[in-house]
Amino acid sequence: MPAGSNAKRERQYEHIKEGAEKRGASEKRAKEIASRTVNKERARSGEAKSSSRTSIMDPKSASQRGGERSHSGSQGPTKDQLYNEAKKKNIEGRSSMNKQELRKALGH
Known part of the structure; x- marks a missing residue:
């Protein structure tokens, strides 16, 4: 987890990581998925120092999209x-x- 993250983001990171591992992702890939998701959520809520335009402008958060953009779509x-x-x-x-x-x- 990035420095400066709060307890909610720590729990979110662990939850996403565990879910990815249950779906068969390697530990390394699960950590990457969790980090990217949590970082995007931090950017959307203004907790991150910097953020990309897509992180902020995206109409739905990752949790709301529910895998709409996953590669199996x-x-x-x-x-x-x-x-x-x-x-x-x-x-x-x-x-x-x-x-x-x-x-x-x-x-x-």
């Missing part, structure tokens, strides 16, 4: 996930297909 399943589904359905030629072709073959 609108892009759907990964190529590996599509490939595994195609493998289960015995789709021929799946090993040479790209993500778009796998989607089409599976009807996604």
Whole structure:
């Protein structure tokens, strides 16, 4: 945690870090996620010495967004996930297909 943070931010940091670890993130990645989230919240509330424009201008806080911008959003399943589904359905030629072709073959 950054110097000068208060008890609420310490609790928030621990809560976010533990949640990320439960979802399978490494300890290093969980700390990074928690730090970035808490720092953004500190910037939004005026507790930080400096802050980026997106930290301040963003209409929703990270907790309100609830993962709206996470990488699993609108892009759907990964190529590996599509490939595994195609493998289960015995789709021929799946090993040479790209993500778009796998989607089409599976009807996604």
